[in-house]
Every structure is written in C-alpha cells, then in structure tokens.
Amino acid sequence: MSVATVDVERLTELGQQLRVDAVRASGAAGSGHPTSSMSAADLMAVLLAGHLRYDFSASQNPANDHLIFSKGHASPLLYAMYVAAGAISDEELLRYRTSGSRLEGHPTPQLPWVDVATGSLGQGLPIGVGLALAGRDLDRRDYRVWVLCGDSELAEGSMWEAFEHAGDQQLANLIAIVDVNRLGQRGPTRHGWDTGAYARRIGAFGWHTVEIDGHDVDQIERAYSEAERSDLPTAILARTRKGKGVAAVEDAEGAHGKPLPDTESAIEELGGRRSIRVEVTRPQADDRLPKLTTRSLELPVYLAGEQVATRTAFGEAITALGRVRSDIVVLDGEVGDSTRSQFFQREHPERFFQFYIAEQQMIAAAVAMQVRGWVxxxxxxxxxxxxxxxxxxxxxxxxxxxxxxxxxAGVSIGQDGPSQMGLEDLAMFRALWRSIVLYPCDANQTAHLTAAMADHAGIRYLRTTRGDTPVLYGGEETFPIGGSKVLRSSPDDQVTIVGAGITVHEALAAADRLADDGVAARVIDLYSVKPVDVVTLHQAAAETGRIVTVEDHWPQGGLGDAVLDAFTQSTAFPRVAKLGILALPGSATPEEQLQHAAIDADAIVEAALGLVES
Known part of the structure; x- marks a missing residue:
C-alpha cells in the first residue's frame, strides 16, 4: 500500500472496529485490558490492512511474517484483529477468558497464529530479535518480524539487550512498534509521551527511529513504509492515548486492567459495531524447503578410567551431532570456551550464535529459533x-x-566461589512444566544424553561439571531419559546411596569403604533427575530399607527431593538421609569444597552408618 492510496476513512473505521471488539470481549469476560488495546488499535489496523504478509489459513507457511504482541495484556486487540481477518468468529471472541477458550487472558500458542506466549513484559522484542536472526541467517527468507511493544516495558533490561543485539546485527527485517500511551499499570511511565527520549536511547543502539502520532493513519502508513525500506532495524515510536475514543477512560489513571464501566455506552461512543473484513496480504508462494541433513550419528567414545570433564564431552558430542543434523544450532553467552560450545563454533560457524553476556536475549533467541523448526x-x-x-x-x-x-555447577568448581556456583539449578528446572533434568557423571553418559535431548520435547536441561572425572561407562552403554544406573548391588545390601554427577564418584568411594567395614551398600547413578526412575528407587527401598541421597546442590528441590517425591504415594517409605549444601561456600579447592559441604565420601559413609546402626 503506498501513501498515495491510503484509504484514511476505511483504516480509521477499522481502528474503531478493533477498539469496539476489544471493549466487547473484555466486557463479556468481565476482565481484561481494553484500554491498553484501544491505544494501539490504529497502529494494528494499518498493519493488518496493508503491511502484514500472512496466510491465516496456513499458519506454518514459512514465508509468513511474524507478529508478536510483546504487550501481551493487549490480547483483546489481537483477537479483534483475528476477527477482522476472518480467522475466528465473533462468537469465539465473546468467549474470551472463559474456561476452555483458546482466547486466553494473554496470548499463547494454543492459537495457531501465536508463535510464543507473551505477558511477562520485556520478552516479545528479544524473541523478535531471535526470529529476525532465524529469518536472515538460517531460513534465508524475507519475512518481517513485527513486535508491538508497550512503553512501560521499556524499563525492562531485556528490552535493551534486544535493542543492542538487533542494532549490532543490523536486523533490517525487525520492526518494533512502541505504543507510547504514557500510562502504565499504576500511573505515568518514566518518560510519558516524550517519544524523543525513547528515540535518542534506541537510536544510540543503531536503530532507525520514527516518531509519529499513533492515531493518524496517514503517519502510521508512512512510518511502516519507511521501516520496510530501511537497512536497519526500525523502532516506530507512536504517541497514543490509553483508552482512546471513550471519554470516561481516555488517558485516565486507574483504568488499567479493567473492563470499561459501561460497555454499551462505550460502544455507542465509538460509533457502534462494524463488520469490516480484511483480506490480509498473503506472502508470495515459496515452496523451498530447508536443506536438512540427517545421517548415522557417531558419538565420541571415551575409555574407562580416562579423566574427562563432562563439559568437554558435551562440546564434542554436540559438534558430532551437528555433523549429522543440520537443524542443530548452538547459542552462547560468551562462555563457549568454558562450556565447550566453542567446539561446535569451530566446525559449524554458520549455526553458532554469540549473544555475549546477555542470557535473557540468548534464551529468547533460542525460543524464537525453535518456532522456526530449529533445534x-x-x-x-x-x-x-x-x-x-x-x-x-x-x-x-x-x-x-x-x-x-x-x-x-555446584561447589565442585572450586576456588571461584559462590557467585559462580549453580546451586539452585536442579530445583529451577525440575519446577518447570514438561521439563527434563539430566545430570551425567561421566563423558560417555554425557555424550549419549546430549544427543538424546534433541529428540525429546519441552525444556531439557543438562548439568555439566567443570573438573575432570573418571570415565565409568563404556561407549556401548545406553542411558534412556527417565532411567538410572545401578553401579553396586548385592542381595545383602543394607543401604542405598543415590547420587548424580560429581557425587556418583564420591558414592562409589564411600561404598568401597563401607564394604571394608562390613556394610554392603547399593549405589545408584540417578542421572535422570526428572523424570526419575521410580521403579529402581522403589526396588532399592524395598530391598535395603535405607537411602542416602547426596548432591552438589542446595537440599531444597534437587536430587534428594526428586527421590523423596518418588515415594509420595508409596505405602512403604524408606528411612532417608539427605546430604546437600547446607552453608554458603567460599573459595577452596574442589576436594576441600566437597569436604566442607559434607558431600564427600567421608560424609556419605557417616550418613550411611548412621542409618544402618540406628
């Protein structure tokens, strides 16, 4: 659509329709954020009618543009756009926020046109950066990424990680539309309507910026056209009024997150219901498929008794996986020399992405890349x-x-001290929906689990160890997710020791010492912390009656709690001793750290004897 052919009246009416439908949806639900939707309605009307290239009948079309509502609370506006595009019915719109409805309070991919869940502010733009990178560097397609942002979320540090990365990468296919409506949840935003303040800051990161009246469809049209021609990422800073069009709430404090006081009168004030339908421009047909390669995987194999850090095995395994699967991508937060992801970078630089010390942007980009089918x-x-x-x-x-x-992870890193020690991570990742948590103890196990992660769904977390550890398993061993390995076992076992990662080696040493004292101890390598191997744990409990868990982690939420959770519906509960980090560590050698934390072989022997002798 060129500026000369803008149908101002039709676009203005479409903006009003979007406002009315947002008001209706929130009114029917008795909740929602209509005023935040009303401020951006004109912005979205012009986008929908003339600039978004999207086939609503084929949401997986790889040529489609991407639209992200970073201000996800404005979901009534997004759903009103879907009505205007003919993607959903008016009847469905009025089921907004009701039980069983796809139209949730904040958008989720339950709807096929929603790439990612939004609502936690500051996330949409970083994900947009990842989609723009995927489009340019992986998919090699010319789709654009449009992100509707609120001015309140520009206080989030993650937004500035995104502005910095997009500017540095010159992501011309990324367009941020900032709805500068002056008001946040509890009152005015930091810069109010000073779009110049935002423009100076964003422009300093290498973006092209355009300041407009966000209710003037002619200005909006020109801004979008300018953004499409730019060779830089563009931020359109649109001065708007929250609750635009309804005097009772327009630019009024205290109206955030509430349906309008009188829905019917508000609809009348906005000019009543409309039924404009928009034929959204479909992208040009592009039948190219990504050239993915898959062939037989040859993982690195380590010899029993070798000393190899599990982080090193990860780096070598992911590099090998990259040779046979061209859909694998690796993202780094400027620690690739330590995590060993730089091994992948050396061999597959075109699928390696550096995000520097910007972990939020790194994870956001990973989320975006999996939207596009990358792993x-x-x-x-x-x-x-x-x-x-x-x-x-x-x-x-x-x-x-x-x-x-x-x-x-853990105190076993040694002298660096507590700021560098992951002591909460097992609990963090166990708490997530559909998550998998893995903690290998040797190099061959790590290599197999690194490869296995690629074929599972959800959030998969692999915890690796800094220091070298002895190789326990042969390269032919298998390690199913949800499994475990019993490393010591006899019919006479009196106690079971359960460890993972670094503590497996301490558990084996403890079992040898207990044997010298005449106490038979079973040792379980619980490398799959979630899902946990309930069958093996129940068998050990039934046969030994006593369990010692030992972990390089705070005792809350980690390995010990995973073991306890395995018995929540059991009628026979074993006696359990949990060993974990109880005090804040300082700097010491790895061996001293394990001793000070009382998670070494000595502490395990003491705990096991305490259970057996009491």
Whole structure:
C-alpha cells in the first residue's frame, strides 16, 4: 500500500472496529485490558490492512511474517484483529477468558497464529530479535518480524539487550512498534509521551527511529513504509492515548486492567459495531524447503578410567551431532570456551550464535529459533541461567522445545566461589512444566544424553561439571531419559546411596569403604533427575530399607527431593538421609569444597552408618 492510496476513512473505521471488539470481549469476560488495546488499535489496523504478509489459513507457511504482541495484556486487540481477518468468529471472541477458550487472558500458542506466549513484559522484542536472526541467517527468507511493544516495558533490561543485539546485527527485517500511551499499570511511565527520549536511547543502539502520532493513519502508513525500506532495524515510536475514543477512560489513571464501566455506552461512543473484513496480504508462494541433513550419528567414545570433564564431552558430542543434523544450532553467552560450545563454533560457524553476556536475549533467541523448526542448544554457566529463568518459564508456557546446558555447577568448581556456583539449578528446572533434568557423571553418559535431548520435547536441561572425572561407562552403554544406573548391588545390601554427577564418584568411594567395614551398600547413578526412575528407587527401598541421597546442590528441590517425591504415594517409605549444601561456600579447592559441604565420601559413609546402626 503506498501513501498515495491510503484509504484514511476505511483504516480509521477499522481502528474503531478493533477498539469496539476489544471493549466487547473484555466486557463479556468481565476482565481484561481494553484500554491498553484501544491505544494501539490504529497502529494494528494499518498493519493488518496493508503491511502484514500472512496466510491465516496456513499458519506454518514459512514465508509468513511474524507478529508478536510483546504487550501481551493487549490480547483483546489481537483477537479483534483475528476477527477482522476472518480467522475466528465473533462468537469465539465473546468467549474470551472463559474456561476452555483458546482466547486466553494473554496470548499463547494454543492459537495457531501465536508463535510464543507473551505477558511477562520485556520478552516479545528479544524473541523478535531471535526470529529476525532465524529469518536472515538460517531460513534465508524475507519475512518481517513485527513486535508491538508497550512503553512501560521499556524499563525492562531485556528490552535493551534486544535493542543492542538487533542494532549490532543490523536486523533490517525487525520492526518494533512502541505504543507510547504514557500510562502504565499504576500511573505515568518514566518518560510519558516524550517519544524523543525513547528515540535518542534506541537510536544510540543503531536503530532507525520514527516518531509519529499513533492515531493518524496517514503517519502510521508512512512510518511502516519507511521501516520496510530501511537497512536497519526500525523502532516506530507512536504517541497514543490509553483508552482512546471513550471519554470516561481516555488517558485516565486507574483504568488499567479493567473492563470499561459501561460497555454499551462505550460502544455507542465509538460509533457502534462494524463488520469490516480484511483480506490480509498473503506472502508470495515459496515452496523451498530447508536443506536438512540427517545421517548415522557417531558419538565420541571415551575409555574407562580416562579423566574427562563432562563439559568437554558435551562440546564434542554436540559438534558430532551437528555433523549429522543440520537443524542443530548452538547459542552462547560468551562462555563457549568454558562450556565447550566453542567446539561446535569451530566446525559449524554458520549455526553458532554469540549473544555475549546477555542470557535473557540468548534464551529468547533460542525460543524464537525453535518456532522456526530449529533445534537450539543454549549453553552458559548454570548459575547464570537464573538470570534468564523468567524466559525459560515463559518458554514452558509456550510449549517450546529447548535444550539448555548449565556448566560449572555446584561447589565442585572450586576456588571461584559462590557467585559462580549453580546451586539452585536442579530445583529451577525440575519446577518447570514438561521439563527434563539430566545430570551425567561421566563423558560417555554425557555424550549419549546430549544427543538424546534433541529428540525429546519441552525444556531439557543438562548439568555439566567443570573438573575432570573418571570415565565409568563404556561407549556401548545406553542411558534412556527417565532411567538410572545401578553401579553396586548385592542381595545383602543394607543401604542405598543415590547420587548424580560429581557425587556418583564420591558414592562409589564411600561404598568401597563401607564394604571394608562390613556394610554392603547399593549405589545408584540417578542421572535422570526428572523424570526419575521410580521403579529402581522403589526396588532399592524395598530391598535395603535405607537411602542416602547426596548432591552438589542446595537440599531444597534437587536430587534428594526428586527421590523423596518418588515415594509420595508409596505405602512403604524408606528411612532417608539427605546430604546437600547446607552453608554458603567460599573459595577452596574442589576436594576441600566437597569436604566442607559434607558431600564427600567421608560424609556419605557417616550418613550411611548412621542409618544402618540406628
């Protein structure tokens, strides 16, 4: 659509229709955010009618543009757009926020046209960056990524990670539409209507910026056309009025997140219901399929007794996987030399993405890339994934499929001290919906689990260890997710020791010492912390009656609790001793750390004897 052919009257009417339908949906639900929808209605009317290239009958068309509502609370506006496009019916619109409805309070991929769940502010633009990267560097397609942002969320640090990365990468296929309506949830935003303040800041990150009246469809049209011609990412800073068109709520504080006081009078004030239908421009047909290669995988094999860090085995295994699967991509947070993801970078640089120390942007990009069918592995220190945890949480809400790697876990990293030690990560990832949590103890196990992650769904987390550990398993061993390995067992076992990762080696040493004292101990390598091997644990409990769990993690939410959870519906509960990190560590050698934390072989022997002798 060129500026000369803009049908101002029709676009203005379409904007009013979107407002009316947003008001109707929220009124029917008795809840929602109509005023936040009303401010952006004109912006979305012009986008829908003239610039969005999307086939609503084929949501998986790889040539489709992507539209993300970063301000996901404005969902009534998004659903009103779907009505105008003929994607949903008016009847469905009025089931907004009701039990069983696809039209949830904040959008989720339950709807086929929604790529990712939004609603936690500050996430839509970073995900948009990932989609723009995927389009340019992986899919090699010319789709555009449109992101509707609110001015309140520009206070989020993740937004500025996104502005920085997109500007550095010159992602011309990314367009941020910022609805500067001045009001947040509880009052005015930091910069109010000062679009110049936003323009100076965003422009400093290498973006093209355009300031407009967000209710002037002619200005909106010119801004979109300018953005489409730009060779830089574009931020359109649109000055709008919250609750536009209804005097009772327009630019009024205290109206956020509430249906309008009188729905019928508001609809009348907006000019009544309309029934405009928009023929959204479909992208040009593009039947090209990605050239994916798959062939037989040859994982690295390590010899029993070798000393190999599991992080090293991860790096070598993911590189091998990249040779046979061209859909594998690896994302790094400037620690690839430590996580060993740089091995993949050296061999597959075209599928390696560096995000520097910006863990939120890294995870957001991983979420975006899996939207496009890629299989992302994102790696950093386990401790630093806590900074990106809200993105991981929302990825689970999206039903995203991600492989996440956390290295340098636990006190066993040694002298670096507690700021670098992931001590909460098992609990974090166990708490997620549909998650898988893996903690290998040796190199061959790590290699197999690294490859297995690619073929599972949901959030998959692999915890790796910094230091070298002895290889216990042969390369022919298998490690099904949800399984475990029994490393010591006899009919005379009096106690079971359950460990994972670094503590498996301490458990084996403890079992040998207990044997010298005449106490037979079973040792279970519980490498799959979630899902847990309930059958093996129940058998051990029935046969030994006593379990010692030992983990390089806080005692809350980790391995010990996973074991206890396996007995929640059991009629016979074993006696359990949980060993974990009880005090804040300092700097010490890895061996000293395990001793100070009382998770070494000595502590395991003491706990086991305490159970057996009491």
């Amino acid at each position: 992302p592995y994102a790696a950093t220190f386990s401790a630093f994934l806590s900074r990106a945890y809200d993105f991981v949480r929302m990825a689970a809400v999206s039903g995203a499929d991600l492989c996440l790697i956390g290295s340098h």
